[in-house]
Amino acid sequence: MSHEIAWATEPTFEESPDGRVIRCDYNEIGIPGEDGTHDKVVRICEVALALSPRSDIAASAARAPNGEVVGFGGLPLAEKQIPRANLPAAALPEWNRRWRDAIAIRVAAPTYPGAAFGPLAQQRGAGDDVRDQRGESRGRAGRGAEATHRGRS
Known part of the structure; x- marks a missing residue:
């Protein structure tokens, strides 16, 4: 582990009532809290579980050079004990993003105008196939509409 992350100690294992702990x-060197110590501790937990x-x-x-936990006023600066369930593998969020994108492609309209005007065009198209009692089309594009219009002029 110390070869993967600078200033990390060798991992140790212990058993607890909640399960096996790594x-x-x-090793905090420098001014405590100034260089993203919290993020480094969380990253160590991610790598350790991996x-x-x-x-x-x-x-x-x-930890300070003397081995004590770094802190201010009796409160630790960065001390974590994180269960595996709270640190999902990087593959899990990527898998979820791929599923979201696949669903969006299947559900979405192929173009923006199709999404905006698709329902309106479908609604207008429904009236084009309506036939009156004589069997002639009464839609705006039908022959019956043209014949009726010509007959009134």
């Missing part, structure tokens, strides 16, 4: 801490498929929880903390 712990890998971050490297240990049998672990249920990833734990990490930002």
Whole structure:
């Protein structure tokens, strides 16, 4: 792990009532909290769970050079214990995006005008095939409409 992420300690494993825990801490060097320590601790948890498929929880903390957890006023700066369910693999969100895109392609209108005017065109087209009692079409494009119009002029 220390070869993958700079300043990460070697991982250790422990058993807890919630399951197997992989712990890998971050050695905080410099001014605490100034360089995205929280994000680095969360990234260590993600990598730790990826490297240990049998672990249920990833734990990490930002530690000072003396080994103590870095904090201010008795509160830790970045100390995490994250269950696997709360850190989905990167493949899962990508899979969801692909499904969303596939559904959008199947459901969406092929063009913007088709989406805007499609229902209106379908509604107008429904009246074109209506026939009167004599069997002639009464739609605006039908022959009966032209004959009626010519007969009145």
